[in-house]
Amino acid sequence: MGTAEAGVETPRTRRRRGRTTLMIAGAAVLGVVAGACAGFLVQADREPTALPPLSQPVLGQGKGEVEPLSAAQDRRVKTDGDLRKLLITRPKGAKDNAFAVDSDGWADLATYAARYKRPGNTFDNLVDNEFRRAAMTSWQVGEAYNVEVTLVQFRQESKAAASEWAENGVYWAEEEDDTRSWPIPGTGDGNGTAYVHDSPEEEAGYLPMYSAEAYAWRGDICLEIRVYDIKPISKAKIMDLAQRQVGKL
Structure with a gap:
């Protein structure tokens, strides 16, 4: 018999199944049936086992009314009120700058969207994210140090839009070259x-312009802080603003 060529598998002759195989298979089936019948008969001769009761002990209900949370403890009371009161106050001696929206501190949907490079896209995204309102404050110290702080609140009826909006700011901030970053204390892991x-x-x-920014979220509010200066901005400055604003929320 010749040797098979390299890479070609030699075919094998198929072995026929004889009666012995069929008999063994049949015996196996009968064994399973017989075993099942024997088990059923043994079980039928036994006394029924009592099942545990389905009912559970009744827990006593506390008496009296639960005292509602105070305004200081209930965060919804704070955030559903005047959002402008949750903004940090600007330092003494600071003056208005070009970022000021108007005297009342509110920014409607169109006004807030107009502050982005692509206002039309931003407007559509805010509508999709169920924008509710935005409160803003800004100031200038000296000739070039400018600060802008914004609290953006979302309705959050269908999704967690505040966290998504903060993550959007984080994404673009991290796209910038030569950037350093730090977690803001008091915001939780990654918030x-x-x-x-x-x-x-x-x-x-124009003079070279340095910048720093911060993003955080808590509940239905997204926090945005932007700082600009013709001099490099220190970590201490942006972190001080961010921590103080987070503390107000």
Whole structure:
């Protein structure tokens, strides 16, 4: 018999199944049936086992009325009120800057969206995210140090939009080159981050502009802080603003 070529498997002759195989298989089936019948007969001769009761002990209900949370303890009372009161106050001697929305501190949907590079896209995204309202404060110290703080509140009837909006800010902040970041104390794991951009934005006819920013969320509110200066911005400055604002929420 010749040797098979390399890489080609030699075919094997198929073995026929004889009566012995069928008899063994049949015996196995009968064995299973007989075993099941024997088990049924043994079980039928036994006394029925009592099942545990389905009812559980009745727990006593406390008497009296539960005292409602105070306004200081109930966060919804705080956040459903005047959102502007939750903004940090600007320092003494600070003046208005170009970021101010108006004298009352509120920014409607169109006004807030207009502060982004693509207002139309931002407007649509805010509608999709169930934008409710935004409160803003801003100030300038000296000739070039500018701060802008915004609290954006969402209805959150269909999704956790506040966290998504904060994550959107985090995404773009981390896209910048030469950027350092730190978690904001008091925000929980991954719920708040501060950034310092060490390379300034440069444009012909203007002084180089450095920036820092922070994003956090709590409940249905997203916090945004942006700082600009012609000098490098320290970690201490952005972290101080972020921690104080988080503390107000």
